[in-house]
Amino acid sequence: MRGAARLLVATLGLALAAALTRAIGELPAERPSQAVDLRPQVVAHLDQTGVSHPVTAVLLDYRGYDTLLEVAVLALALIALLVLAGARDARLCAPAGSPLLVSLARGLVPVVVLTGGYLLWAGAHRPGGAFQAAAVLAAGAVLLQLAGLMPAWASPGRWLRLGLMLGFGVFLGVAYGLLGRGALLDYPPQWAGALILLIETGLTLSLGLTLAGLFLFLTERRGRP
Amino acid sequence: MPAAYADPSAGLIVLPLAWAAAAFVLGPGRGGGMAVVALMGQCALALGLAVGVMQTGPRVHAVGGWGAPLGIDLAADGLTVLMLLLAQSVALAVAVYARGYFADHAHRAQGLWFWPQMGFLVAALNALFLSADLFNLYVTLELLGLAAVGLVAVGGAAGQMAAALRYLVVSLIASGAYLMGVALLYGAHGTVSLATLGPLLAAGSPRLADSLAAALMLAGLLAKTALFPFHAWLPPAHGRAPAPVSALLSALVVKAGFYLVLRLWLGPFAPLAAPAGPLLGALGAAAVLFGSWQALRTAHIKRLVAWSTVAQLGYLFLVFPLLDSGGQALAAAMLQAVAHGLAKAAMFAAAGVLVLATGRDTLDGLAGVASRLPVTLFAFGLAGVTLMGLPPSGGFLAKWLLIDAAFRAGQWGWVPVVIGGGLLAAAYVFRVLRQAFLLAPPAARFQPVPRRLEWTAFALAAASVLLGLRAGELLALLGADG
Numbered sequence: 026m027r028g029a030a031r032l033l034v035a036t037l038g039l040a041l042a043a044a045l046t047r048a049i050g051e052l053p054a055e056r057p058s059q060a061v062d063l064r065p066q067v068v069a070h071l072d073q074t075g076v077s078h079p080v081t082a083v084l085l086d087y088r089g090y091d092t093l094l095e096v097a098v099l100a101l102a103l104i105a106l107l108v109l110a111g112a113r114d115a116r117l118c119a120p121a122g123s124p125l126l127v128s129l130a131r132g133l134v135p136v137v138v139l140t141g142g143y144l145l146w147a148g149a150h151r152p153g154g155a156f157q158a159a160a161v162l163a164a165g166a167v168l169l170q171l172a173g174l175m176p177a178w179a180s181p182g183r184w185l186r187l188g189l190m191l192g193f194g195v196f197l198g199v200a201y202g203l204l205g206r207g208a209l210l211d212y213p214p215q216w217a218g219a220l221i222l223l224i225e226t227g228l229t230l231s232l233g234l235t236l237a238g239l240f241l242f243l244t245e246r247r248g249r250p
Numbered sequence: 251m252p253a254a255y256a257d258p259s260a261g262l263i264v265l266p267l268a269w270a271a272a273a274f275v276l277g278p279g280r281g282g283g284m285a286v287v288a289l290m291g292q293c294a295l296a297l298g299l300a301v302g303v304m305q306t307g308p309r310v311h312a313v314g315g316w317g318a319p320l321g322i323d324l325a326a327d328g329l330t331v332l333m334l335l336l337a338q339s340v341a342l343a344v345a346v347y348a349r350g351y352f353a354d355h356a357h358r359a360q361g362l363w364f365w366p367q368m369g370f371l372v373a374a375l376n377a378l379f380l381s382a383d384l385f386n387l388y389v390t391l392e393l394l395g396l397a398a399v400g401l402v403a404v405g406g407a408a409g410q411m412a413a414a415l416r417y418l419v420v421s422l423i424a425s426g427a428y429l430m431g432v433a434l435l436y437g438a439h440g441t442v443s444l445a446t447l448g449p450l451l452a453a454g455s456p457r458l459a460d461s462l463a464a465a466l467m468l469a470g471l472l473a474k475t476a477l478f479p480f481h482a483w484l485p486p487a488h489g490r491a492p493a494p495v496s497a498l499l500s501a502l503v504v505k506a507g508f509y510l511v512l513r514l515w516l517g518p519f520a521p522l523a524a525p526a527g528p529l530l531g532a533l534g535a536a537a538v539l540f541g542s543w544q545a546l547r548t549a550h551i552k553r554l555v556a557w558s559t560v561a562q563l564g565y566l567f568l569v570f571p572l573l574d575s576g577g578q579a580l581a582a583a584m585l586q587a588v589a590h591g592l593a594k595a596a597m598f599a600a601a602g603v604l605v606l607a608t609g610r611d612t613l614d615g616l617a618g619v620a621s622r623l624p625v626t627l628f629a630f631g632l633a634g635v636t637l638m639g640l641p642p643s644g645g646f647l648a649k650w651l652l653i654d655a656a657f658r659a660g661q662w663g664w665v666p667v668v669i670g671g672g673l674l675a676a677a678y679v680f681r682v683l684r685q686a687f688l689l690a691p692p693a694a695r696f697q698p699v700p701r702r703l704e705w706t707a708f709a710l711a712a713a714s715v716l717l718g719l720r721a722g723e724l725l726a727l728l729g730a731d732g
């Protein structure tokens with residue numbers, strides 16, 4: 026029975042792989058004339074988005090609504106984790122920090138914070154932005170915890186909860202505030218750059234806390250004061 | 251321009267996101283009252299949107315002011331508005347119920363993060379119903395799936411955890427299949443906007459990439475809807491979750507997948523999807539029979555109601571082979587979706603009360619309930635009337651329209667499935683009622699249950715029955731599609 030099921034899954038998987046290969050092979054190298062090409066449109070409206078990097082323009086302006094919902098997905102992931110963490114009896118123990126790790130963390134974390142700030146600022150005109158900056162900041166927090174310089178988080182207090190939701194709240198507030206111009210997230214061109222920077226700053230903080238939380242809420246040190 | 255701030259499509263997404271975030275900041279177990287008030291507002295917004303669509307036809311809201319295909323559009327037509335109305339009204343009733351349910355000492359620990367998760371769940375549903383963009387739909391599916399999985403896990407009993415994990419795996423694989431389809435379509439046509447994609451797919455003969463994309467997306471959505479044979483994750487997930495969660499999942503979340511299949515079927519995939527109609531109908535028929543049969547065999551109340559969901563979802567897919575034969579099949583599907591949504595929320599709410607009162611989730615424990623909890627049992631019975639399809643319920647009208655459509659299309663084979671499914675539904679509903687009317691054993695003890703729980707279940711059940719009397723308005727809304 027089990028063998029037959031495996032055989033079935035393997036056959037289905039192979040068939041899907043073969044069909045995908047063929048379908049992608051059939052696609053013409055150049056898009057046919059009737060297909061839509063968004064790249065010129067993205068570039069053509071770039072001066073109205075307040076940023077000069079097309080990826081940031083797509084993420085926070087053209088398709089900023091997708092990003093808003095993605096931030097909600099990350100918040101939900103953290104809440105689901107809190108649900109699970111509340112149910113755990115035994116928690117993971119971090120290894121005791123060795124002197125080498127401690128001095129490495131002390132030296133590295135300031136650089137990490139600086140890099141995060143730079144990535145946030147750079148997002149407007151080159152690859153970077155809130156998600157990357159937040160990932161770097163979260164890595165710094167994990168490093169501090171592993172080195173034993175920062176305790177793991179038990180359950181989020183009021184300020185931590187506020188910090189976790191701040192970026193999402195700012196983003197949602199801006200999106201709704203611009204509804205007066207006729208549509209959600211309809212940035213006025215002269216304010217777009219500043220508003221996007223405001224949103225990205227909030228997101229850097231909150232996403233950094235969220236990503237760090239995904240690690241820190243499940244970790245607890247034992248045997249040390 | 252203060253009027254713009256009351257835009258219903260935007261409000262229906264922003265408002266639940268806002269109260270979900272606020273409930274999280276307020277802290278564990280808090281935010282229920284705010285949720286109820288906000289949901290009342292959402293009901294008003296959905297009604298406003300319904301009136302607007304009836305009067306002036308479908309609406310489009312271009313987020314960011316760009317418009318498709320560069321930006322993302324929100325679109326509302328009759329189909330959208332019907333699902334939005336169902337979602338807001340069921341969510342409001344469940345919120346009222348959940349405030350009572352989680353206030354109970356035994357469930358307080360389960361409800362710690364219920365409110366933010368419910369807010370995100372409702373926001374995801376509304377965003378999904380309104381979205382007119384394939385990639386944005388993927389994001390809403392992710393949000394919906396994650397909220398639903400998290401809600402199944404609340405409380406964290408071992409069985410619940412296993413059910414949640416299984417649900418998570420199915421949900422992720424299904425999302426992956428859907429996303430693969432979106433990627434193929436974007437590669438072939440350079441756009442993910444439904445409105446732009448429709449003419450592109452209709453022009454020229456369909457390529458393998460298009461058909462494969464449609465098949466992958468369809469398979470993913472069917473798994474999320476738990477259509478037979480993808481149903482295995484549903485009974486444990488819906489059976490083990492706390493009652494308010496089960497009500498939300500069974501009444502609303504599984505409908506989202508069905509709604510999308512219907513939306514894509516009637517929209518861009520119309521030229522590609524026709525050959526799959528009989529297959530979907532056959533799977534639906536199998537679901538009706540198999541789900542009902544399992545509901546007849548299980549020993550647990552909530553498991554019985556969950557298997558009944560598997561069966562009732564089958565009816566929704568019976569309409570796909572009949573859609574070409576006129577508008578009645580679509581009306582039948584939407585009436586069934588709305589009637590089942592109300593009835594199933596009522597049934598899980600009632601089942602939650604029964605479990606709370608008897609202290610266990612088995613049919614054997616129900617003896618004597620009839621004299622102690624008459625309102626709850628009446629609610630369960632009324633919801634059962636809708637599932638069986640007795641007049642004047644919404645379920646009766648849906649099944650009537652379905653049989654009518656089958657006769658018109660000359661596809662008589664579906665008729666015995668509809669009638670047989672109704673009889674099986676009667677059998678499993680009477681299993682519960684019969685047990686409840688037995689005399690209680692002398693040692694039986696019943697916990698007191700807040701009145702609020704009983705009456706919310708009753709209100710939902712009554713709505714599902716009375717829906718049959720007001721079906722004209724609902725069908726007119728569908729006609730507003732133009």
